[in-house]
Amino acid sequence: MGYELKSARYLARDVLERAVQPGDTVIDATMGNGHDTLMLCEAVGPEGKVYAFDIQEAAVKETGKLLLVHGMADRARLIHSGHEHMREFAEEPVQAVVFNLGWLPGGDHSVTTHWETTSCAVQAALELLKPGGVLVICAYPGHAEGDRERKELPGLLSSLSNREYNVLRQQFLNAGIGAPECFVVQKLTVASE
């Protein structure tokens, strides 16, 4: 098929598939239905490790089942806690952190990520990144909290020093106002002058 420009979700996947190598330690900050957790487990291989977070017990259970079916349960630590606490669990530098903001697909729409905790978690993720490591965030402005996250994220990420991080914003210009965006932050391997 070759190159196909699809959605923020696909851009995020593409970056993660290229950035994560066997043996890496990575974080899924929004476990949700576990699809990213599974993909990350596959990418890090038997020597790697995935920390995955969710405040919803249903998400943790579903993800656990999904990993078991695929024989990947031993590569992941599933943590029933808010992602703003990620540094209490993952203390070593990581190659990637992924946020898929918003609510659990098929779940309770009143339970969503919130900017207050998302912003803390993003800061924690930035501090955990290894040189060359990436933070990948999909934001969904189709609901009130998601709209706020999409509005606040550019300000937070723009303020990062370009001697330490590269920050990319990816918008689908003609996809409607509710269209998701994908942000990618890479920690530089050598600080620029």
Added chain:
Amino acid sequence: MGYELKSARYLARDVLERAVQPGDTVIDATMGNGHDTLMLCEAVGPEGKVYAFDIQEAAVKETGKLLLVHGMADRARLIHSGHEHMREFAEEPVQAVVFNLGWLPGGDHSVTTHWETTSCAVQAALELLKPGGVLVICAYPGHAEGDRERKELPGLLSSLSNREYNVLRQQFLNAGIGAPECFVVQKLTVASE
């Protein structure tokens, strides 16, 4: 090295390398120093074809030399004309069109692309794209005309029907106000409902 997030220029190259296959017909709308023309000649292979445009004779000459050195001269048609006339030369559908806006590197900085002609050329390029084909544009807001192009492009591209095209804008948020941006438009293979 794995994934590396660098600049608009690298994003553009990455898309072209993935989207262009041997045998394709493509267009370099801004020949400049010929680096993109050469890369496209390599990508389309001996069965493919590259149309390349520039209004500066120096650019056409330099590019001709570069292609000769690399044994690629027979894959390209170098056209000393403004890119807004591309449909007079390339009448068949193409897989890719690349615009690297601004002035010729190392050349006369008073000779730059201008929105009046750039916008016509972009429209022509959109009409020339095959289904699945891509338009890749790097815009440089570091000078007056470039700034205008960077401001006008989102409006033009946002107005494209999302039943016909996907449009991606890629900005480096913390790279300073003069930082280049990369726009990618893909013509859909099947019109969406």
